[in-house]
Amino acid sequence: MVETIITDVLVVGAGLAGERAAIEASSYGHDVIMLSLVPPRRSHSAAAQGGMQASFGNSAKGLGDNPDIHFADTVKGSDWGADQDRVRLFCDLAPVAARQMAHWGIPWNRVVAGKKQLPKDGSWIEDSKENEGLITARDFGGVAKWRCCYTSDGTGHTLLYTMDNVVVQLGIKMHDRIEAISLIYDDGTCYGVVARNLRNGEIRVYLAKSTIIATGGAGRLYGMMSTNAVISEGMGQALCLDTGIVPLGNMEAVQFHPTGLAHVSILMTEGARGDGGYLLDKNLHRFMPEYEPKKAELASRDVVSRRMVEHMRKGLGIEEAGDHFLWLDVRHLGKEHLETNLRDVTEMARDFVGVDPVKELVPVRPTQHYTMGGIRTNIDGAASGLKGLYACGEASCWDMHGFNRLGGNSVAETVVAGMIVGRKVAEHLEGYEVSYPTHVIRDAVARQEDRINRLVKCSDGKENCYEVSAAMSEILEKRVHIFRQGPELEKAVSELQEVYARALKIGLRSNGVGVDPELAQALKIPGLVRMALCVAYGALKRTESRGSHYREDFPSRDDKNWLKRTLARWPEGAELPELKYGKIVITESQPGDRGYGESARKD
Amino acid sequence: MQEYRLEEYPGLNLYIALNKIREEQDSSLQFDFVCRAGICGSCAMVINGRPGLACKTLVSTLSRTITLTPLPVFKLVGDLSVDTGTWFREMAERAGSWVHTDKEFDPEAEEERMSNEKAIEIFELERCIECGCCIASCGTANMREDFMGAAGLNRIARFMIDPRDQRDGADFFEVVGSDDGAFGCMGLMACDDLCPKDLPLQAQLSRVRRAMAKAAFAPKKKVAF
Ligand SMILES: Cc1cc2nc3c(=O)[nH]c(=O)nc-3n(C[C@H](O)[C@H](O)[C@H](O)COP(=O)(O)OP(=O)(O)OC[C@H]3O[C@@H](n4cnc5c(N)ncnc54)[C@H](O)[C@@H]3O)c2cc1C
Ligand code: SF4
Ligand code: SF4
Ligand code: FES
Numbered sequence: 001m002v003e004t005i006i007t008d009v010l011v012v013g014a015g016l017a018g019e020r021a022a023i024e025a026s027s028y029g030h031d032v033i034m035l036s037l038v039p040p041r042r043s044h045s046a047a048a049q050g051g052m053q054a055s056f057g058n059s060a061k062g063l064g065d066n067p068d069i070h071f072a073d074t075v076k077g078s079d080w081g082a083d084q085d086r087v088r089l090f091c092d093l094a095p096v097a098a099r100q101m102a103h104w105g106i107p108w109n110r111v112v113a114g115k116k117q118l119p120k121d122g123s124w125i126e127d128s129k130e131n132e133g134l135i136t137a138r139d140f141g142g143v144a145k146w147r148c149c150y151t152s153d154g155t156g157h158t159l160l161y162t163m164d165n166v167v168v169q170l171g172i173k174m175h176d177r178i179e180a181i182s183l184i185y186d187d188g189t190c191y192g193v194v195a196r197n198l199r200n201g202e203i204r205v206y207l208a209k210s211t212i213i214a215t216g217g218a219g220r221l222y223g224m225m226s227t228n229a230v231i232s233e234g235m236g237q238a239l240c241l242d243t244g245i246v247p248l249g250n251m252e253a254v255q256f257h258p259t260g261l262a263h264v265s266i267l268m269t270e271g272a273r274g275d276g277g278y279l280l281d282k283n284l285h286r287f288m289p290e291y292e293p294k295k296a297e298l299a300s301r302d303v304v305s306r307r308m309v310e311h312m313r314k315g316l317g318i319e320e321a322g323d324h325f326l327w328l329d330v331r332h333l334g335k336e337h338l339e340t341n342l343r344d345v346t347e348m349a350r351d352f353v354g355v356d357p358v359k360e361l362v363p364v365r366p367t368q369h370y371t372m373g374g375i376r377t378n379i380d381g382a383a384s385g386l387k388g389l390y391a392c393g394e395a396s397c398w399d400m401h402g403f404n405r406l407g408g409n410s411v412a413e414t415v416v417a418g419m420i421v422g423r424k425v426a427e428h429l430e431g432y433e434v435s436y437p438t439h440v441i442r443d444a445v446a447r448q449e450d451r452i453n454r455l456v457k458c459s460d461g462k463e464n465c466y467e468v469s470a471a472m473s474e475i476l477e478k479r480v481h482i483f484r485q486g487p488e489l490e491k492a493v494s495e496l497q498e499v500y501a502r503a504l505k506i507g508l509r510s511n512g513v514g515v516d517p518e519l520a521q522a523l524k525i526p527g528l529v530r531m532a533l534c535v536a537y538g539a540l541k542r543t544e545s546r547g548s549h550y551r552e553d554f555p556s557r558d559d560k561n562w563l564k565r566t567l568a569r570w571p572e573g574a575e576l577p578e579l580k581y582g583k584i585v586i587t588e589s590q591p592g593d594r595g596y597g598e599s600a601r602k603d
Numbered sequence: 604m605q606e607y608r609l610e611e612y613p614g615l616n617l618y619i620a621l622n623k624i625r626e627e628q629d630s631s632l633q634f635d636f637v638c639r640a641g642i643c644g645s646c647a648m649v650i651n652g653r654p655g656l657a658c659k660t661l662v663s664t665l666s667r668t669i670t671l672t673p674l675p676v677f678k679l680v681g682d683l684s685v686d687t688g689t690w691f692r693e694m695a696e697r698a699g700s701w702v703h704t705d706k707e708f709d710p711e712a713e714e715e716r717m718s719n720e721k722a723i724e725i726f727e728l729e730r731c732i733e734c735g736c737c738i739a740s741c742g743t744a745n746m747r748e749d750f751m752g753a754a755g756l757n758r759i760a761r762f763m764i765d766p767r768d769q770r771d772g773a774d775f776f777e778v779v780g781s782d783d784g785a786f787g788c789m790g791l792m793a794c795d796d797l798c799p800k801d802l803p804l805q806a807q808l809s810r811v812r813r814a815m816a817k818a819a820f821a822p823k824k825k826v827a828f
Contacts, residue, residue: 038635039688041733042643096710103714105702105767107725110717133716151726157642158729165701168692176688177680199680229637263614266640321614340723344642351641351659352616466626510630515681518630 002445003204006436007033007173009425010192010208012180012236014040016156016414017393018214019163021381024422025210026170030429033206035178035195037231040164044216044229045414048156049269049344051138051148052415053408054098055091058111058134060125061146067091072589073143074406077300079547079557080591081253081402081565083584086379090400090416097415098135098149106162108149111136119333120276139274140407142300148408153269153344156411163415178204181523182448183211183239183389186440190389193239194448196523201514203448205441209434210388210425213240213375214418217394221532222368223473227260227267236395238527240375241534245385247567247580249397251531252538253372255405255548256482258297258304260367262325264352268345268364270407273297275341277330279308280361281316284327300594302404302548305366309482318363327361334358366482370394370410372401372548373535376567376582381421384567388434392421399565402584403547455522456512461505465522468506471499472525472532480536485552489540496533497575503529534568534577541579542566559591604670605629617657617671618646621683633682641799644732647674647739648683654736656799657683674739691733694755698778702767721766728761728807730800737794737804749783753794753804756785760807763814772818775811785815 009025011018014036026032036043057065070091075082102108113132117124127136140148151158167174177198184191184205192207218234219226226232240246258279259268273279278286279297288296291307299307308326311317317324330338330345335358338346342357349355349362375391376384377398383389392398393414400413454460479492503526510518544558545551565584568577607624618639625632634657637645641659648657649672651665662669677685694700737753744750751759759779762768779785788808795804 038637038643038645039691039733041691042637042645042688044637046643046732047638047640099712099714100708100710103702103706103708103767105765107717107722107729107765108714110719110722112719133718135714136719151729152723154642154726154730157732158726161729165695168695169701174688174692177686199686229643230639231637264639348640353614508630515633515684516631517625517633 003202004207005033005204006207007031008208008429009210009212010035010206011212011214012193013214013216013393013395014174014176015043015045015214015216015393016160016163016411017418018212019167020415020418021212021214021392021422021425022172023163023166023170024419025426026172028426030426033173033175035180035206036174036176037179037198039176040167040174041160043160044232045160045411046157047229047267048159048411049153049267050140050271050274051150051155051408052098052159052412053140053143053147053406054094054149054412055145055147056095056135056137056149057145058131059136059146060127061139062137065145065147069144070094070147074400074409075589076594077142077404077406078402079404079594080563080586080589081250081546081584083399084587084589085585086398086400088587089379089420090413093416093419094412097412097419101159101162101415102135104162104166106158107151108135109151110134118276119337138271139298141270141273141298141304142406148274150271152340153271153342159411159415179520180235180239182444183243184441184444185243185386186437188387190386191434191436191440194444196520198515198520201516201519203445205445207436207441209429209432210390212421212425213389213391213395214393215395217371218531219368219371221473221528221535222476223470225265225473225477226368227257227265228368233524233528234371234395234531235524235527236391237374238524238531240383241530241568241570242527243386244569244571246383246389247376247385247569248531248534249373249376249399249582250403250538250566251373251534251568252542252549252566253403253547254368254535255301255370255372256305256366257301257369258308258366259328259364260369261349261353262323262363262365263321265367266348266352267369268328268349268362272328272330272342272345275337276333277328280327280329281311282318283316287311287316300404301407302550305482306550308366323363323365325363325365328364329361330357331359370405372403372405373397380424381417382424390421390425392417403549451523452512452519455506455508455519458507460507462507463502463505464509465506465518465525468499468502468525469521469528471502472496472529475499476532476535480539483550483552484539486540489536492536493533493540496529496536500526500529500533500575530570530577537577538566538568538579563591611662613663615662617650617660617662620662621657633680633684635684642732644687644734647734647736648672649674649739654739654797656734659799674735676738676744677735685735687733687735690735690738694751694758698751698755698758699770700758700762702762702765703770704767705769715767717766725761725765728757728764728802731757731802732800734799736797736799740793740797742791742793743787743789747783747787750787751779751784753808756788756811757802757804757807760810763810772814776815776818779811780815780819785811788812
C-alpha cells in the first residue's frame with residue numbers, strides 16, 4: 001500500500017487563499033495539512049503588485065467610500081455576472097480582512113497629511129491630519145474611489161509573507177513539492193487526493209474529512225502569452241472536471257490585462273496607469289481619452305484591452321521582433337516615483353526588455369491575466385456535487401467577479417473567501433466523522449499508477465507532451481482571445497478536439513523514474529485540454545457580449561437570454577463538455593449600463 | 604557535468620534556454636522556475652561561479668560557455684533544483700518570523716496608526732524573496748549548517764524595527780545571540796553584493812550585531828547563552 005496521510009482538513013494550494021483558509025480551520029483546532037507544488041512563498045500570489053481593494057475611505061480621494069460603493073463598482077465591473085450575495089459579503093468584510101493583515105504585520109502604506117500634486121493631471125489633493133497614519137489607498141481601474149491598499153508595488157509579496165508567517169506561527173504542516181493528481185471520491189463524497197511527490201516521484205494518498213482546492217488560476221492554458229506564473233495551469237480545476245460531477249463555472253470568462261510587457265508577457269501593474277501613466281500609439285498619440293472620455297486609461301480592464309486591440313487593428317500599433325504592441329508612458333511620473341512606488345515595474349522593464357521607463361517608452365500589449373471561471377461553489381465555498389469538497393481563490397467560481405474582475409479585487413477575494421471558507425469547513429467538521437472506503441482509495445491509486453505505466457511504456461502512443469500543450473495554447477491564443485467570433489470559435493473547438501485526441505496518446509521519451517519533470521507534465525495535459533475545451537466551447541455557445549467575453553457577431557449584452565452562468569461538466573469518455581446553465585444571484589442591483597466602454601460603441 | 608549546445612538569439616535568457624534544453628534535448632533535466640519575472644526567488648543557481656536568478660539573466664551577458672551548478676548549502680533535489688523551502692521554513696521557525704504580540708485582533712476597531720516612513724522602512728526589509736543567493740555565497744553558511752545567514756539576520760532586523768512586535772533586546776538575543784546568528788558573520792559581505800533584490804544587508808547585519816552587543820551587556824531578563 002502506498003504511503004497514506006490522514007488529516008482533518010487538506011488544503012491543496014498554499015497561495016493566499018489556501019493559507020488563509022488553513023489558518024482559519026486551524027484556529028478552530030482542526031488538524032490541517034497544506035500541499036503545494038512549490039515552497040508556499042513562491043506561490044503566484046507573491047506576484048500581485050498593485051494592491052488589495054478595501055473601502056476604508058481614509059485617503060483624500062477615497063473619502064466617503066464604503067462597502068456600498070465597492071459593491072456597486074464590483075457588480076458593474078462584473079457586467080452583472082457576479083452573485084450579489086457574495087459580493088455583499090466580500091465588500092463588508094474586505095476592510096476587516098485588510099486590518100487583520102495589518103495586525104499580523106503587513107506594512108501597508110499609510111496616509112501622509114498634506115497637499116500633493118497628482119502627476120496624472122497636475123491637480124492638487126490634500127490628505128487630512130485627522131487620517132494620518134491610517135491605511136491609505138491608490139487608484140485602480142474601474143472604481144469610483146481610491147480604494148486599493150498597497151505596499152509599494154509588492155502587495156502580493158507582503159501579503160503572502162505575512163500570511164505564511166502566521167502559518168509558521170501556528171505550526172500548520174506544509175508539504176511542498178507535492179502535486180495532487182486526482183481526487184478520491186465515491187458516492188457523492190470527496191475523501192482527499194492522490195498526490196505525486198515531486199522530490200522523488202513517489203505516489204502517496206492524503207485522506208481528509210474536508211478537502212479545499214486553492215490551486216490558483218489557469219492562465220497557462222494560454223501558454224507563454226499569459227502574465228501568470230508557469231505553475232498557474234489550473235490543475236485543481238482540472239481535477240474537479242475529471243470527476244464528471246463537479247462543474248466549472250464560466251470558463252469562457254477570461255481576463256486580458258491591458259499591459260503585459262511585449263515579448264515576455266510579464267505584467268506591468270495597473271498601478272502604473274493608476275498613478276498616472278498613459279498609453280500611446282506609434283505616433284506617440286494618447287488615444288484612450290478619445291474612446292473613453294471619462295475614465296480614459298482607467299476604464300475597466302476588458303474595455304481598455306479591447307480599445308487597445310481596436311487601435312492596433314487600425315494600424316496604429318508598433319510591430320517589432322514578432323510582437324505587436326503599444327507604448328506605456330510613465331516618464332512624467334519621475335525617477336523617484338518610479339524607483340520607489342513602481343520599483344518592480346521599473347526593474348522588470350529594465351531586466352527583461354532592456355527598457356528604462358524613467359527615460360523610455362515601455363512596449364505593452366493586452367495579455368491573458370486572470371481566470372474568472374473555476375470550480376463552482378456555493379456561498380460557503382462548498383463545491384457543487386461532492387460533499388467535503390471546497391474551493392476558494394482564483395481556482396474557484398465563488399463568483400464575485402462575474403465576467404470581469406476589478407483590479408485589486410482578487411487578492412482581496414483570496415483573503416476574505418479564505419477566511420469564510422476556512423470557517424465554514426471548521427463548522428462543518430464539528431462532530432463530523434467519516435470512514436474511508438479502502439476499495440475506493442485502492443482504485444483511485446491504481447488508476448493513477450496505470451496512467452503512469454502507460455505513459456512510460458508509450459502504450460497509447462508517442463505524442464510529445466510539450467508539443468501537445470503548445471498546440472493547445474496556440475489555438476486559444478489565436479481564436480479564443482479578446483475579440484471572438486462564431487466561425488473562429490467553431491474552428492477552435494474542432495482543433496482542440498484533435499489536440500485532445502493527441503493528448504490521450506502521449507508517451508514519454510524519458511523513463512519515468514524518480515522526479516521526471518516530463519512525466520509530471522504529461523500527467524496534466526489531458527485535463528488541461530479538457531479545460532481549454534470548456535473555455536472555447538463555452539465561448540462559442542454564449543451568443544452575447546458580457547464583460548471580458550466579447551463576441552463581434554453578438555456585440556450587445558443579452559440579459560433576456562444570457563443572464564446566467566455557464567456550468568461545464570465532463571462526463572467520462574466524452575469528447576466535449578456538457579454545458580448547463582445556472583442562475584445568477586441578484587439581490588440589490590438590477591442589470592444596467594456600465595457607464596464606460598459603451599460610450600463610443602459603434603453598433 | 605552534462606553538456607548541451609544551444610543557439611543564441613537576442614533576448615534569450617536562462618529561463619527560456621533551460622526550458623528549450625528540457626523540451627528538445629533532455630526531458631529529465633530538473634530546475635525550478637515559477638514567476639519567470641525575478642520576484643519569486645525559485646530559480647537561483649550558480650551561474651559561472653556566481654549565485655544569481657536564472658530567469659533574469661540574459662545569455663548575452665555571459666561567456667560563450669556557460670556553467671550552471673545548483674546552489675550549495677541547500678539540500679539537492681536534482682540537477683539545478685535545491686530545497687530552499689525546507690531551509691527557509693526552518694529559519695522562519697527559529698527566527699520567530701511573525702509579529703509577537705499579546706494584543707488580540709479586534710475586527711471592530713480602527714487599525715493601529717503607523718507613519719508611512721515606518722511602513723516603508725519595514726517594507727524595505729520585507730522585500731527578501733528567499734532566493735538563497737546570500738546563503739549560498741556566505742562562507743559561514745557553507746561551513747556551519749545552522750548559521751541563519753544574511754536572510755535570517757535580515758528577518759530579525761525586520762521584526763526589530765516593527766513597533767507591533769513586542770519582543771525586546773533580550774528576546775532577540777535568545778534567537779541570534781550566538782555563532783549561529785549575529786556572531787557567526789565574518790562581515791565579508793559576499794551576501795550584500797549578490798542579493799538580487801539589493802537589500803541593504805550590510806546595514807542590517809551591523810544593526811543586529813549592535814543590538815546584540817547591547818543586549819549582551821544589559822540583559823533585561825535572564826537569557827540562556
Ligand atoms: C502578475 C500578476 C499580478 C497580479 N496583481 C494583482 C493585484 O495587484 N491585485 C489583485 O487583487 N490581484 C492581482 N493578481 C491576481 C492575484 O494575484 C491572484 O488571483 C491570486 O493571488 C490567486 O491566489 P490563490 O491563492 O488563489 O492562488 P495562487 O497564489 O496561484 O496559489 C496556488 C497554489 O496552489 C498550488 N498548486 C497548484 N496546483 C497544485 C496541485 N496540483 N497540487 C498541489 N498544489 C498545487 C501552488 O503551488 C500554489 O501554492 C495578479 C496576478 C498576476 C498574474
Ligand atoms: S557578511 Fe556575514 S552573512 Fe554575509 S556572506 Fe559574509 S559571513 Fe555571510
Ligand atoms: S536577502 Fe537577498 S539574497 Fe538573501 S534570500 Fe533574500 S533576496 Fe535572496
Ligand atoms: S522564476 Fe521567480 S525569480 Fe526566477
